Amino acid sequence: MASSKIPLVTLFLVVSAFYLQIIEAETEQHASLKLNSRILQESIITQINENPKSGWKAAMNPRFSNFTVGQFKRLLGVKPTPKKELEITPIVTHPKSLKLPSEFDARTAWSQCSSIGRILDQGHCGSCWAFGAVESLSDRFCIHYSMNISLSVNDLLACCGFLCGSGCDGGYPLSAWRYFIHHGVVTEECDPYFDDIGCSHPGCEPAYPTPKCVRKCVDGNQLWRESKHYSVNAYRINSDPHDIMAEIYQNGPVEVAFTVYEDFAHYKSGVYKHITGDVMGGHAVKLIGWGTSDDGENYWLLANQWNRSWGDDGYFMIRRGTNECGIEDDVVAGLPSTKDLVREVADVDANVDADASF
Structure with a gap:
């Protein structure tokens, strides 16, 4: 007569599988609760502000007053650059003999360039990868060619496609700079940012889809092709702080990517x-400068794109020289091109000559 007893091994496996299901369900429930909880927490603010070694102050930033953790995470749109892409990208270094100031602010170094001090708002979209690139290139056109222009985040976000990533669901900063080389980017005037509402209205929903690529200026008098501005190249900057500082000092602001934690x-x-x-x-x-605080802490100075109701009027400082949150690992840039700009540059030169004659 066959035994009806269940082997101990089988019984153990059944019980283990049952408990694993319970643990997985609890983990998923916890993750769901976490995503739906508020990103801003009084407990975090207290922990920061009561810690004399923190070096910074925390507050309930109005920008995220109604945001959940899940909504906040959607804004963080940097995808890790594929290894093969990193391997084929040139890494720029600068001579150690180059003397650099102890503090530097691109806004004052190039005060004629209004774009450097502009704080934008990415709104509901995980488009930070596009903002950092477009803002830096705009600044560099002013620094190198005396052209005060504002380039279009929308062009890059909508038209780069899968080569840059997933639009509002994140992308690759390095690919953004490659897009500038091959396709250029139109002006903000030609193709304004699709989400100009920001998150100030009640019941703001951040889950916006990526805008469609139209390739047509909103102003019928402007031509898309003629509005394009290009980059000569795309490169990474060596992670040594001296190289990063020298790059900004000589060529202008750069795009940096870093890891964001809840406290940020x-x-x-x-x-x-x-x-x-x-x-x-x-x-x-966008990284625009550096310095040392009154407490002796070396810092980087950066412009965020969460509007002026976040941080220090839209800006923040982060510890320099220790690769805080990976801030020195992923620095990218490119130099502006004169492609299609012969007439514009000639006009600028004519104006400079006219000014000089007085």
Whole structure:
């Protein structure tokens, strides 16, 4: 007569599978609760502000007053660059003999360039990868060719397609600079950013789809092709702080990507370093300078694109020289091109000559 007893091994496997299902369900429930909880927490603010070693101040930034963790994470749109892409990209270094100032701010170094001090708002879209690139290239056109222009994030976001990533669901900063070489980017006047509402209205929903690529200027008098501005190249900057500083000092602001933690959403002033909270994602911004705080902390100065109601009037400082949150690992840029600009540059030169004659 066959035994009806279940082998111990089988029984163990059944019980284990049952408990694993319970654990997985609880983990998913916890993750769901986490995503739906508020990103701004009084407990995080207290932990930062009561820690004398934090070096920075936290606050309830109005920009994220109604944001959940899930909504905040959507804004962090930097995807890790594929290894093969990194391997084929030139890495720029600068001579150690180059003397650099102890502090530098691109806004004052090139005060004639209004774009450098502009704080934008990426709104509901994970387009930080596009903002950091377009803003830096705009600044470099002014620095190198005396052209005060504002280039279009929308062109890059909508028209680069899968080569740059997934639009509002994130992209690759390096690919953005490659797009500038081959396709150029039109002006903001030609193709304005699709989400100009930001998140100030009640019940703001951040899940916006990527805008469609239209390739037509909103002003019928402007031609898309003639509005394009190009980059000569796309490169990475060596992660040594001296190389990054020299690049900014000689060529203008650069795009940087770094890891964002929960506490960063609460940044108000001072030199940021990660103190508490989980990883939220990767974010790209524009690096415009450096210096040393009154407390002796070396810092990088950066412009964010979360409007002026976040941080220090839209800007923030982060610890320099220790690769805080990977800030020195992923620095990219390119030089502006004169392609299609012969007439515009000639006009600028004519104006300069006219000014000089007085």
